[in-house]
Amino acid sequence: MRWAEPVLAVRDLRRSLEFYERVLGLEVVRDFGSHAALTGGLALQSLESWAELLDKTPEDLWPGGFGGEVYYEAENFDDFLTELSRHPETELVHPVREHRWGQRVARLYDPDRHIIEVGESMAQVARRFFDSGLNTEGVARRMEIPLEMVRTLLKQE
Template sequence: MKYGNSMLVVKDMEASKAFYRQVLGLHVTADLGANVILTGGLSLQTLESWAGFIQKDPAEIHFGGQADEQYFEEENFDAFLEKLAALPGIRYVHPVQEFPWGQRGVRFYDPDGHIIEVGESLKTVCRRFLDSGMTLEQIAQRMDVPLRMVKSLAR
């Protein structure tokens, strides 16, 4: 079996396409009307068509659950944070935080209440630690990952 992609149900396709383009830089690779595929494989599906597929009344479909997220990594995390701060209407799950393994991340909601996480790329975390004078072994310990992974990230 092969995993295909993730799909988010959206109330307003045009607003969602604009959000994912403006905030995350994703572009439409296929527009099938009720279903849109964005760069990276993320799909958006209209509420009405999804309700029909699963044979439910649209009123039975609830938005804003806190049980999943779409995860992205950004090489230039600080520039992304500046861009995000300048956008009106961004609703944060939490402000930027540094996780125990050293990666910084921020979570916010898309227009339909789906959680989006953008994290500093692990390669960037590794570079930051190297620039601070840490050895590869110290970085592996700090990030709680195998040394071979740190060596790969450091290339």
């Protein structure tokens, strides 16, 4: 068995695809009409087709209980924030924040109110702290990770 892809059920597939393309910069790699796969491994399925697969009605399934989120890491978090600012209609779950370990994140809603998290890569976090004057030991303490992981992350940048 192998992992395939997570699938989110959406009320309006075309509207959702447009959101993921415009706001997150993803591209459609497969479009089957009621199901589409995007770059990065996420797939979207129309609520109607999902309900049909489950022998349910859309009303049986919506509103869903969303106890999770879809998580992405931006190659350049500051560039992502600049792009996000060009879409003021996009509703944020909360303002951009920095977690205790130093990673900056933005959480936003897609058109169906699925939570999308976009975070700064951990390699970028390590580089940001290192470039601010912390040595590798200081970065490890600040990020609450082992020293060897800091060394690995700094090589990735």
